Amino acid sequence: xxxxxxxxxxxxxxxxxxxxxxxxxQRVQKSYDGEILVVKDLNLSMPKGEFxxxxxPSGSGKTTCLMMLAGFxxxxxxxxxxxxxxxxxxxxxxxxIGMVFQNYALFPHMTVAENLAFPLEVRNIGKDARxxxxxxxxxxxxxxxxxxxxxxxxxxxxQQRIALARxxxxxxxxxxxxxxLGALDKQLREHMQFEITRLAHELGITTVYxxxxxxEALTMSDRVAVFDDGRIQQLAPPDLLYEEPENSFVAQFxxxxxxxxxxxxxxxxxxxxxxxDDGSEIDAMPVNVKAAGERTxxxxxxxxxxxxxxxxxxxxxxxxxxxxxxIYMGDVFRFRLSVAGxxxxxxxxxxxxxAVRLSPGQEVEIGWLAKDCRALDA
Amino acid sequence: MTDATQSGxxxxxxxxxxxxxxxxxxxxxxxxxxxxISPLLLFVLLSFVIPIVSMLFRSVENGIVSQxxxxxxxxxxxxxxxxxxxxxxxxxxxxxxDMLAAIEAKQHTRLGSRLNYxxxxxxxxxxxxxxxxxxxxxxxxxxxxxxxIEIHDGWGDVDTWRTIKTHAVPITNGYFxxxxxMRRTPEGAQAQPDDKKILIKLFGRTLMMSLIITGSxxxxxYPISYLLANLPMRISNLLMILVLLPFWTSLLVRTSAxxxxxxxxxxxxxxxxxxxLVADDxxxxxxxxxxxxxxxxxxxxxxxxxxxxxxxxxxxxxxxxRAAKSMGATNWTTFWRIYFPQSIPGIxxxxxxxxxxxxxxxxxxxxxxxxxxxxxxxxxAYHISSSxxxxxxxxxxxxxxxxxxxxxxxxxxxxxxxxxxLG
Ligand SMILES: Nc1ncnc2c1ncn2[C@@H]1O[C@H](COP(=O)(O)OP(=O)(O)OP(=O)(O)O)[C@@H](O)[C@H]1O
Ligand SMILES: [Mg+2]
Numbered sequence: 030x031x032x033x034x035x036x037x038x039x040x041x042x043x044x045x046x047x048x049x050x051x052x053x054x055q056r057v058q059k060s061y062d063g064e065i066l067v068v069k070d071l072n073l074s075m076p077k078g079e080f081x082x083x084x085x086p087s088g089s090g091k092t093t094c095l096m097m098l099a100g101f102x103x104x105x106x107x108x109x110x111x112x113x114x115x116x117x118x119x120x121x122x123x124x125x126i127g128m129v130f131q132n133y134a135l136f137p138h139m140t141v142a143e144n145l146a147f148p149l150e151v152r153n154i155g156k157d158a159r160x161x162x163x164x165x166x167x168x169x170x171x172x173x174x175x176x177x178x179x180x181x182x183x184x185x186x187x188q189q190r191i192a193l194a195r196x197x198x199x200x201x202x203x204x205x206x207x208x209x210l211g212a213l214d215k216q217l218r219e220h221m222q223f224e225i226t227r228l229a230h231e232l233g234i235t236t237v238y239x240x241x242x243x244x245e246a247l248t249m250s251d252r253v254a255v256f257d258d259g260r261i262q263q264l265a266p267p268d269l270l271y272e273e274p275e276n277s278f279v280a281q282f283x284x285x286x287x288x289x290x291x292x293x294x295x296x297x298x299x300x301x302x303x304x305x306d307d308g309s310e311i312d313a314m315p316v317n318v319k320a321a322g323e324r325t326x327x328x329x330x331x332x333x334x335x336x337x338x339x340x341x342x343x344x345x346x347x348x349x350x351x352x353x354x355x356i357y358m359g360d361v362f363r364f365r366l367s368v369a370g371x372x373x374x375x376x377x378x379x380x381x382x383x384a385v386r387l388s389p390g391q392e393v394e395i396g397w398l399a400k401d402c403r404a405l406d407a
Numbered sequence: 408m409t410d411a412t413q414s415g416x417x418x419x420x421x422x423x424x425x426x427x428x429x430x431x432x433x434x435x436x437x438x439x440x441x442x443x444i445s446p447l448l449l450f451v452l453l454s455f456v457i458p459i460v461s462m463l464f465r466s467v468e469n470g471i472v473s474q475x476x477x478x479x480x481x482x483x484x485x486x487x488x489x490x491x492x493x494x495x496x497x498x499x500x501x502x503x504x505d506m507l508a509a510i511e512a513k514q515h516t517r518l519g520s521r522l523n524y525x526x527x528x529x530x531x532x533x534x535x536x537x538x539x540x541x542x543x544x545x546x547x548x549x550x551x552x553x554x555x556i557e558i559h560d561g562w563g564d565v566d567t568w569r570t571i572k573t574h575a576v577p578i579t580n581g582y583f584x585x586x587x588x589m590r591r592t593p594e595g596a597q598a599q600p601d602d603k604k605i606l607i608k609l610f611g612r613t614l615m616m617s618l619i620i621t622g623s624x625x626x627x628x629y630p631i632s633y634l635l636a637n638l639p640m641r642i643s644n645l646l647m648i649l650v651l652l653p654f655w656t657s658l659l660v661r662t663s664a665x666x667x668x669x670x671x672x673x674x675x676x677x678x679x680x681x682x683x684l685v686a687d688d689x690x691x692x693x694x695x696x697x698x699x700x701x702x703x704x705x706x707x708x709x710x711x712x713x714x715x716x717x718x719x720x721x722x723x724x725x726x727x728x729r730a731a732k733s734m735g736a737t738n739w740t741t742f743w744r745i746y747f748p749q750s751i752p753g754i755x756x757x758x759x760x761x762x763x764x765x766x767x768x769x770x771x772x773x774x775x776x777x778x779x780x781x782x783x784x785x786x787x788a789y790h791i792s793s794s795x796x797x798x799x800x801x802x803x804x805x806x807x808x809x810x811x812x813x814x815x816x817x818x819x820x821x822x823x824x825x826x827x828x829l830g
Contacts, residue, residue: 101729121732122741134730138748147744148734199734 050110051077051235052098052203057107059093059259067093069259071107075237077202080229082238082246085256086282091239092131094256095205098237099126111203122151124203127196127234131207133188135180141167141191142176148199166194169224185212190221200232207239222249243283247271255279272330276317277405280328287331287374293323293404300399302346303327305369311346312399317406324407331363331375333401336385336393347396350374352387362386368395459808466801469579472571475518476505480575488569488593498568499551506540524796525581525590526570532561569593582802606786606803613783614810616701617765621712623705624761625754628712632753635713636720650713658707662774665703669694669775695777703775708764712757719753755822763811783807 052075059068068090075081083091096102097109100121109116111124127148136144145163154162167173170190180188193209209225210218226249229236240246246253247267255262255270255278263270263279274280277288291305293315301315303325313327335341336350353372354365361377364387368374376395378384387393417425441448473480478501486494509515519533539558548554556563573593574581581591588604589596598604631650635643653661668674671690679685693699723746731741769784776782783803790800818824 099729099733101732121729122735122737124733125735126733128730128733130726130730132724132726134724134726136727136730136745136749147731147736151734151736151740195734 049076050074051079051112052237053108053110054094054098055108055110057094057097057104057109059090059097059102060105066105067259068097068104071259071261073254073261073264075235077235078230078233080226080236080238080249080251082240082250082253083256084240084243084246084253084282087241089256090259091256092207095128095207095237095239099128099205100124125199125201127199127201127204129189129192129196129204129206129209131211131239133180133192135188135191135195137180140177140179141172141183144180144191145176145195145198148195152199162198166198169197169228170194170221186214186217189213193221193225197228197234201234203235203237204229205237205239208241209238210245211241218245225249247283255282257282273316274328274403274405277326277328277407280403280405285331285375285377287329287334287368287371289327289329289369289371289374290407291325291327293318293321293325295321301404303404307369309346309348309369311348311402312397313402313404314400316403318404325404326407327402327404329397329402331377334376334395334397336376336387336395338394338396341396341398345396345398347394350393350395352389352391352393354389355387366393366395462801463805465797466582466805467578467580468798469574469581470577471518471521472575473577475509475514476502476571478502479505479571483568483572483575486568486572488572491565493552493563493565494568496550496552499555499562500545500549503540503543503551503555504545506537507543507545510537510541520795522570522574524585524794524799525574526566528561529567529570532559532567535559536562582798583806585799586802586806606783609781609783609786610806610810612697613766616697616704616780616782617762619701620704620708620765621758621762623701624709624712625758627705628709628716628757629750629754632713632716632720632750635717636723637725647717650710653707654710658770659774661707662703662771665699665706665775666694669699669702694775695780697776697780699775699777700772700780700782703771704765704768707771708761708768711760711764715756715760716750716753719756720750723749751822755818759815759818762814766811767807 052073054071054073057068057071058066060066071094073081083094085091093102097104098111098116100116100119103117111119111126116124135141136147139147142163145166146159149159149162163176164173167176170193172187172190172194175183175187175191180191183191189209189212193206196204196206206225210221213221222245225236225238228234238246238249247270250267252264252266253270254264257278262282263275265273265275270279271284274283274286280286281288289303289305289311291303291311294302294304294310296315296318299314301313301318302310303313304310311327313325318325338347341347348368350366350368352364353367356363356365360380362380362384364376364378365372366374366376419425419428421428479498482498482501483494486498506515509518515533515537516530519530522533523530536555536559540555543551543554561567569592573591579591580596584591584596585599586606588599588607590599631646635646635650637643638646666673670676671692671694673694675693676685676690680687680690685691693702727745727749728741731745732738736744766782767784768782769788772780772782773785773788776785784807787800787803787807790796790803815824
């Protein structure tokens with residue numbers, strides 16, 4: 030995968046839009062009440078077959094985006110294209126979009142099997158083929174024995190699985206899923222994550238997936254769109270999102286993250302020196318800072334912090350830190366440190382044979398490679 | 408599922424059968440619930456159950472004959488009503504004695520009115536004879552047969568005595584027979600003469616028209632309820648006020664307004680004539696007949712259909728229709744397969760409500776129904792307040808009640824009463 034070619038939010042992606050894009054949001058805005066913009070300037074382009082996850086805090090406009098894409102809400106401004114055609118020119122029932130609603134939306138007056146058969150019936154699929162498909166879909170979500178039940182007689186997790194099966198049973202080209210696994214236990218959830226990604230790739234389904242769970246987002250997706258405040262804060266493959274967050278919101282939102290605040294002292298190409306508020310200096314990589322004197326928040330992942338000086342550059346800056354707490358987590362050790370006035374600075378090390386165990390009260394010197402420490406917006 | 412493989416009944420933690428301990432815990436809950444509703448229960452009992460039971464009783468109760476002329480009733484036992492001969496002197500003597508006591512107690516006119524339901528003329532016969540019989544002496548003036556026949560030749564009519572004998576039983580099916588266009592005779596139940604057969608027809612008309620009214624209410628209320636449930640809040644509130652507005656107007660005013668609208672010199676006819684759609688000498692007759700009753704009652708009962716429908720439709724989330732459309736259903740399929748089935752409980756609730764209200768409606772048919780558009784309840788009212796035949800009124804009311812209950816039962820069998828939702 031050529032990551033450099035993947036669009037980033039820095040540039041509106043619709044500039045690069047090409048005819049191959051299957052789903053496209055072009056400068057989309059949405060307001061429900063004419064006062065507040067729920068979605069502000071959304072640009073997104075998905076090729077066919079991509080699995081894209083929308084991740085973001087509650088109320089950030091994820092469901093709204095799905096509803097616009099499904100054609101149930103109209104964009105206040107901008108254009109949404111499906112396979113090159115404006116979505117609003119295609120009536121909903123002709124769009125061939127499978128949908129899993131946040132509250133399942135299983136028809137209460139039909140049995141589970143009738144629910145699943147409904148999309149097939151309206152497509153005039155014969156009875157035998159219909160029953161075959163329904164059975165396969167039910168087996169896929171491990172609900173084969175529940176075909177004759179009513180939705181009200183199912184648990185939340187079971188309903189969710191049926192909703193999923195119903196969205197996939199007619200083999201749509203585009204599937205929209207709004208937190209389809211929210212009510213499942215861990216084991217089932219992992220199984221379903223695997224099933225969904227497998228099916229999506231096998232059938233070549235283009236998927237837009239909404240979740241609150243960042244692990245889910247990272248493990249399932251080709252790309253993740255991090256939403257906040259009605260905007261995509263970053264749109265990138267999972268590894269880039271984690272390792273190269275482009276602003277402090279994304280850095281905080283995805284994974285565990287340490288933040289230190291300070292002022293840029295000097296910039297030299299791919300590295301810069303940041304003076305923290307307590308006067309100490311650290312190495313960082315300038316991401317959102319352009320010139321010396323700017324305020325910045327630097328972000329560094331717990332597992333990239335080194336306290337073994339041998340592994341750092343000879344001239345690397347280091348910080349003094351006091352160990353506050355040691356947490357044994359089995360596969361990793363987790364330390365809480367006090368660094369430059371921040372009492373919640375976390376370090377993680379792998380539980381390797383030669384791993385050092387720091388004990389509370391111990392004084393250590395920590396540092397990192399400049400490329401692991403990102404100087405972001407303040 | 409695993410339960411099935413276990414043999415024997417399920418046991419609770421303490422070893423008692425699960426069914427039993429479940430029943431015990433439910434019973435405690437039921438008792439508590441009963442205690443909470445007991446004031447209401449008492450009120451319903453006093454104001455509702457007791458009057459209904461007393462009405463049911465009144466429809467068969469017939470103590471008046473045997474209480475007012477007890478000796479006569481006993482003597483009449485020996486008389487052969489089929490024979491065509493007048494009763495013997497013993498009956499007349501007993502009757503005179505009974506009458507003297509009854510006149511003393513001023514009961515004889517009441518008996519006259521009671522028997523008058525069965526044979527016209529009896530009321531005046533009792534009243535007039537009363538004045539003369541008062542002067543007779545039970546010992547000195549015997550024998551009485553000829554004297555009585557002289558006082559009123561009705562006493563010489565075999566039919567009079569047959570009527571008295573037939574209706575002497577303390578518990579009678581006579582009122583119910585009357586209510587279904589039959590009558591009690593010495594030979595058993597027989598059909599009324601054709602000119603008196605009106606009640607069955609009236610029952611049939613009441614049911615038929617109530618059905619038509621319910622049907623037209625469903626047709627009119629469904630789209631309105633749909634709009635109410637799906638329009639934005641501000642507009643639907645306004646619509647709701649329009650729906651409720653009739654509730655704030657007196658029933659009489661609304662009905663009279665229809666009279667103004669529908670009569671031959673009324674708004675509708677005048678407009679049609681003015682438009683030239685109807686000739687001046689061929690104005691539409693749309694009031695004082697069944698048509699008028701149906702129009703006015705549909706209008707008056709419409710809110711009772713709209714409200715339950717609306718409250719059911721409001722609980723149908725829009726995501727269902729969205730889901731259906733996203734799966735490829737057209738607007739019509741979505742409505743018919745998804746929306747409509749979920750709105751049926753509202754239709755059911757509204758229909759039961761409107762039908763039961765309609766079947767017992769009284770004021771509106773009275774005002775706009777003329778003679779052809781009246782309901783059975785108008786007949787009941789007539790018997791209660793004009794003819795004072797309360798027994799027949801009670802029998803008619805009881806039949807009405809039974810019809811409603813049977814329909815309710817049938818509805819439960821066909822649709823299921825737990826499918827009825829009022830919100
Ligand atoms: N029909 C509506 N009318 C008015 N405002 C709405 C409507 N639907 C959503 N909103 C508002 O739009 C914003 C975004 O809502 P949306 O449902 O898209 O959030 P979300 O990202 O899906 O959140 P969650 O993760 O909690 O599901 C919220 O502030 C919400 O209050
Ligand atoms: Mg949502």
